Amino acid sequence: MDRTPPPRRRQSSTIRREDIKSSKDILQQMGFSKSRAEKALAATGDRDLQLASDWLLSHVNDPELDVSAPRQYILYLCPVGPLQEQLMTFWERSQKLCGWNGAHTYFPHITLCPFFTVEDSKCGMVKKALNMISEYLDECPGPLKLDFFNQNNFIGCFLKDNCYKYFTELVSKFGAECKKYGINVEPVKKQLHITLAYQYSSEYHEELMQQARGIDLNAACQWEVRLYSRDPRVGKSEVRRVKKTYHATLEDELDLIIGDYVFMDPNEPTRSTDQWYFGTSWLTGRQSMFPGPYTERTSETWTWALHASELLVQKETPSPVCNGDSHAHMPLPKPPKASGETYEAVWKADPTYAKVNKEVKKSPVPRKEVRPQDLGIPRSLVVMRHGERMDFLFGRSWVDLCFDDDGNYRPSDLNMPKSMPKRAGTHYEYAKDAPLTTLGSFQAHLTGEALKSKGITFDHVYVSPSLRCVQTATSVLKSMGQATVPLHVEPGIFEWLGWYQLGLPKFFTPTELKSHGFNVDLSYKPFVPITKFDMEENIEGYYRRSGETSRNIVIRHQQEGGNILILGHAGSLEVCTRQLLRKTPRPDRDFRDLCAKVPYCGLLSITECLRTQKWSMGDAPILSLTHGQNKQMVMTKLFYPSEL
CATH class of the missing domain: 1.10.40 (Ribonucleotide Reductase Protein R1; domain 1)
Structure with missing residues (x-):
C-alpha cells in the first residue's frame, strides 16, 4: 500500500484564490x-x-449607531520631544493657576486647515490622500522656529514666516488629493501658531506670560503631520474624563469606568441641582445620567481618532524660496478695531480666524552644525529585556526563604546571587522589585560579549527603575568594555502599570543605586517621573507613555547622534519601538501573547534613515540565546530518599 499520494499534475479549473478582503x-x-x-x-x-x-x-446600545453623521477631520502639526513636554507642563500649570481656559480644550499643536467633513464610506480615502503627499513632507525648508506673542487675553507661539509658503502648498496638495474623492478641504487662512492660553481672566495675564517665557522654544523637537477625526457631537460638548468607577444602580444611570470619557452639554452644571448630569459615554455611546464629581473636565482631543501620522523632515538650511519670495509671507491681519477686542476662538470649524497684529521679525540665517548624521553615521536603537529574575524562577516566596526576620540574606540555591544590596525599606520590597538570578547576570554577560564581537557600541543608555533592569544594563556594558557609559534611570520605560494594582514597588533611588556601585547619572531628569504615573493606566496609555518616552529619548540625542540602548521589560520591545515605526498599538490580547514569548535578554534593533529621519526595523544584531532549565532538586532525596 502506497504511503504517499501520487504526484499531482492537473490544476483545478474551479477553485480560485479569493481576493484579500478589506x-x-x-x-x-x-x-x-x-x-x-x-x-x-x-x-x-x-x-x-x-x-x-x-x-x-x-456600541450596541448607542441610540445614534445608525444615524448618518459624517465625522469632522482636521490636519495638525504636532511637536514631539522635549519641547512638547515643556508645552504640556505649561498647560498643567496654567490650569492650576487660573482654571480652565480655551487652550486646554486641545493638546499643543499647529492647525494646518479648518475642520472638514468626510462621509464614513470615504474614511480610507483621506488617509490615502495624506499618504500620497508623504514625499513632500521630506522637503520642509525648516528647521521650524517659533516666536512668543501675546496680546489682550491671548498668549501663543507663532511659527516664523519662512515656512508659511511650504505649509500652504502642503495643504493645497493634500486638498487636491482629497478633491479626487469628492472631499473639500479649505486652504490655510491664518498665521500658523501654537496657542498657549486664551479666554482667561486678565488678572492672570502677567503671571501666565512669566510662566510661558520659561518655555525654551529652542528645545529639541520633531514635528509630525497628523490626521485626526472627531465625532460631530464633540465640538458642541464639554468632555469629561472618568476619574472614579461608578456602577449604575438605576436604569437611567451610566456605568462609569476608568478610561472612558463623557460628552456633556456645557450648560448641564447650571441646570443641575444635585451634580447629576446627562451625558453620552464615549466608549459605548449610551446616553444617561452620571455623577459629576466622579469625572473631571479634560481635553476633547483625547476622544479623537488618529487616522495617520507622518514625520516632517526638516532641512538644515532654509529654502531660498521661503526666504526670498516676498509672496511666501502671509499677509498680516488687520489690527483690532478697538483696544479691548479679544482673541477669537481660533479652533472653531467656521472660517472665522484670529485677528491679531503680529510684528514680523527678521532673524539671521542659523549657522549649520556638523552632526554625526552628517558624516553618514546612522543611529540604531536597541531595546532589550532584562535577564532571568528571582521571583519568576523561585516564586514570590523566595523572600521569606532567603531573608531572616532581621533582614539578613542567605541564598538557598546556586542560582541565587551571593549577596543582596541593602534597601532603605524592608527586605519585603524585593517581592515587588526582584533582582536577577546568577544565571540572569550571566545571560546579560553573554549578550554583552556578543554585541562587542559584532562591533556594536552604545553612546546613551536608559534603564527602567527596576533593579533587574539596572543590573542587566550594568552587566551588558561591563562585558562590552563600556562600563563608563552612565545609566539614565527613566521611569517612563517601566512596564505596564495595569500589572501593579496592589501598588508600585519601592524602587531604589538613583542615589541609592550609585552608592551600591551602579554607574547612574544623578543629574538626569526623567521624561516621566514616577509622580506622574497613572495607576489606572490602560494598555493604550502604556503604549502612549512608552512611545512618547522613546521618542523623547531619540530626539534628545538627535544632534549628537550615537546608538541608544533602552533596557526594560518584555513589553518594552513592543511599546518602545511601535510608535517610532509609525505603527498603531496592538489589541490587549495580542500584546499579552507577545510578552509571554520574549526571552530573557531578548532584544530588538531599529535604525534611523539619515535622509528622512524615519525609523525602520533592522537586522538582528546578534544570535539568540537559548538554554534549558534545571529544576531545583536535592540529589540525595532523588536517589536515596529512604536513607535520609
Whole structure:
C-alpha cells in the first residue's frame, strides 16, 4: 500500500484564490451592516479590524449607531520631544493657576486647515490622500522656529514666516488629493501658531506670560503631520474624563469606568441641582445620567481618532524660496478695531480666524552644525529585556526563604546571587522589585560579549527603575568594555502599570543605586517621573507613555547622534519601538501573547534613515540565546530518599 499520494499534475479549473478582503468586507461577513462597518472603521481611525469590531460590540446600545453623521477631520502639526513636554507642563500649570481656559480644550499643536467633513464610506480615502503627499513632507525648508506673542487675553507661539509658503502648498496638495474623492478641504487662512492660553481672566495675564517665557522654544523637537477625526457631537460638548468607577444602580444611570470619557452639554452644571448630569459615554455611546464629581473636565482631543501620522523632515538650511519670495509671507491681519477686542476662538470649524497684529521679525540665517548624521553615521536603537529574575524562577516566596526576620540574606540555591544590596525599606520590597538570578547576570554577560564581537557600541543608555533592569544594563556594558557609559534611570520605560494594582514597588533611588556601585547619572531628569504615573493606566496609555518616552529619548540625542540602548521589560520591545515605526498599538490580547514569548535578554534593533529621519526595523544584531532549565532538586532525596 502506497504511503504517499501520487504526484499531482492537473490544476483545478474551479477553485480560485479569493481576493484579500478589506476590513469592511470582513465586518459585513461577521453580520454587521455596511453603514455600521463604515462607522466603526471611521471611529477607530481605520487602524485595526479587531478594534473596529470591539467598537461595534460596545456600541450596541448607542441610540445614534445608525444615524448618518459624517465625522469632522482636521490636519495638525504636532511637536514631539522635549519641547512638547515643556508645552504640556505649561498647560498643567496654567490650569492650576487660573482654571480652565480655551487652550486646554486641545493638546499643543499647529492647525494646518479648518475642520472638514468626510462621509464614513470615504474614511480610507483621506488617509490615502495624506499618504500620497508623504514625499513632500521630506522637503520642509525648516528647521521650524517659533516666536512668543501675546496680546489682550491671548498668549501663543507663532511659527516664523519662512515656512508659511511650504505649509500652504502642503495643504493645497493634500486638498487636491482629497478633491479626487469628492472631499473639500479649505486652504490655510491664518498665521500658523501654537496657542498657549486664551479666554482667561486678565488678572492672570502677567503671571501666565512669566510662566510661558520659561518655555525654551529652542528645545529639541520633531514635528509630525497628523490626521485626526472627531465625532460631530464633540465640538458642541464639554468632555469629561472618568476619574472614579461608578456602577449604575438605576436604569437611567451610566456605568462609569476608568478610561472612558463623557460628552456633556456645557450648560448641564447650571441646570443641575444635585451634580447629576446627562451625558453620552464615549466608549459605548449610551446616553444617561452620571455623577459629576466622579469625572473631571479634560481635553476633547483625547476622544479623537488618529487616522495617520507622518514625520516632517526638516532641512538644515532654509529654502531660498521661503526666504526670498516676498509672496511666501502671509499677509498680516488687520489690527483690532478697538483696544479691548479679544482673541477669537481660533479652533472653531467656521472660517472665522484670529485677528491679531503680529510684528514680523527678521532673524539671521542659523549657522549649520556638523552632526554625526552628517558624516553618514546612522543611529540604531536597541531595546532589550532584562535577564532571568528571582521571583519568576523561585516564586514570590523566595523572600521569606532567603531573608531572616532581621533582614539578613542567605541564598538557598546556586542560582541565587551571593549577596543582596541593602534597601532603605524592608527586605519585603524585593517581592515587588526582584533582582536577577546568577544565571540572569550571566545571560546579560553573554549578550554583552556578543554585541562587542559584532562591533556594536552604545553612546546613551536608559534603564527602567527596576533593579533587574539596572543590573542587566550594568552587566551588558561591563562585558562590552563600556562600563563608563552612565545609566539614565527613566521611569517612563517601566512596564505596564495595569500589572501593579496592589501598588508600585519601592524602587531604589538613583542615589541609592550609585552608592551600591551602579554607574547612574544623578543629574538626569526623567521624561516621566514616577509622580506622574497613572495607576489606572490602560494598555493604550502604556503604549502612549512608552512611545512618547522613546521618542523623547531619540530626539534628545538627535544632534549628537550615537546608538541608544533602552533596557526594560518584555513589553518594552513592543511599546518602545511601535510608535517610532509609525505603527498603531496592538489589541490587549495580542500584546499579552507577545510578552509571554520574549526571552530573557531578548532584544530588538531599529535604525534611523539619515535622509528622512524615519525609523525602520533592522537586522538582528546578534544570535539568540537559548538554554534549558534545571529544576531545583536535592540529589540525595532523588536517589536515596529512604536513607535520609
